[in-house]
Amino acid sequence: xxxxxxxxxxxxxxxxxxxxxxxxxxxxxxxxxxxxxxxxxxxxxxxxxxxxxxxxxxxxxxxxxxxxxxxxxxxxxxxxxxxxxxxxxxxxxxxxxxxxxxxxxxxxxx
Amino acid sequence: xxxxxxxxxxxxxxxxxxxxxxxxxxxxxxxxxxxxxxxxxxxxxxxxxxxxxxxxxxxxxxxxxxxxxxxxxxxxxxxxxxxxxxxxxxxxxxxxxxxxxxxxxxxxxx
DNA sequence: ATATACTATCTTGTTATGCAAGATAGTCTA
DNA sequence: TAGACTATCTTGCATAACAAGATAGTATAT
Numbered sequence: 001x002x003x004x005x006x007x008x009x010x011x012x013x014x015x016x017x018x019x020x021x022x023x024x025x026x027x028x029x030x031x032x033x034x035x036x037x038x039x040x041x042x043x044x045x046x047x048x049x050x051x052x053x054x055x056x057x058x059x060x061x062x063x064x065x066x067x068x069x070x071x072x073x074x075x076x077x078x079x080x081x082x083x084x085x086x087x088x089x090x091x092x093x094x095x096x097x098x099x100x101x102x103x104x105x106x107x108x109x110x
Numbered sequence: 111x112x113x114x115x116x117x118x119x120x121x122x123x124x125x126x127x128x129x130x131x132x133x134x135x136x137x138x139x140x141x142x143x144x145x146x147x148x149x150x151x152x153x154x155x156x157x158x159x160x161x162x163x164x165x166x167x168x169x170x171x172x173x174x175x176x177x178x179x180x181x182x183x184x185x186x187x188x189x190x191x192x193x194x195x196x197x198x199x200x201x202x203x204x205x206x207x208x209x210x211x212x213x214x215x216x217x218x219x220x
Numbered sequence: 221a222t223a224t225a226c227t228a229t230c231t232t233g234t235t236a237t238g239c240a241a242g243a244t245a246g247t248c249t250a
Numbered sequence: 251t252a253g254a255c256t257a258t259c260t261t262g263c264a265t266a267a268c269a270a271g272a273t274a275g276t277a278t279a280t
Contacts, residue, residue: 004118
């Protein structure tokens with residue numbers, strides 16, 4: 001899977017997964033593979049910087065959970081602004097995919 | 111339109127347009143807007159380097175046309191290797207879009 | 221005890237590429 | 251003689267995905 005195609009879509013993917021429910025970073029890696037039917041994969045070294053970008057932009061909020069046993073987990077949830085952004089990014093993706101599908105000749109894309 | 115979404119798709123777009131028929135660079139800029147229904151746009155400063163990449167890879171071939179009047183035009187046509195690459199890129203795009211749509215279309219659940 | 225493997229977060233350096241901005245040059249009209 | 255338009259091409263910048271590695275706790279086996 002080409003690295004370049006993923007550009008600009010990972011934030012959309014993360015917001016979608018976190019809008020479903022609160023998740024922690026390491027969990028998201030496997031969720032992406034599962035939700036995409038094995039078609040998409042993202043490394044954790046890619047994931048964390050994206051989470052920080054989203055947090056700094058106010059789209060998601062972290063919450064540490066430190067269990068008696070086990071490694072601490074940092075759970076993220078989507079803010080109201082994050083849901084707005086999710087809607088915006090989704091619309092942008094659909095518009096882009098529709099434009100590309102129109103060029104490829106596929107009818108009724110996105 | 112986000113710059114990042116276009117990443118890795120411009121070569122696919124160019125090969126598609128040039129597989130339709132021979133075209134020159136400046137013409138492709140407007141063809142992209144037309145074919146995409148106004149949804150996609152690419153600057154000429156973006157286009158020419160991509161054409162050189164495709165030419166160097168052996169996917170397209172140039173042909174200068176110098177009319178008695180007017181600025182010379184460099185027409186590109188797709189090679190056999192270019193058609194193979196077009197098929198490969200198209201499949202990759204469809205796989206990626208299917209994966210992302212699967213994530214976007216999934217409402218809750220495991 | 222120690223080695224391996226797994227969970228989990230985080231950082232650094234590399235690389236690819238789309239684009240803004242500008243250079244160059246010919247044509248056409250006012 | 252100026253402006254707008256066609257047409258190709260170059261330079262430098264910003265962004266983001268990733269490989270690779272660091273850190274650290276837990277679990278199992280030998």
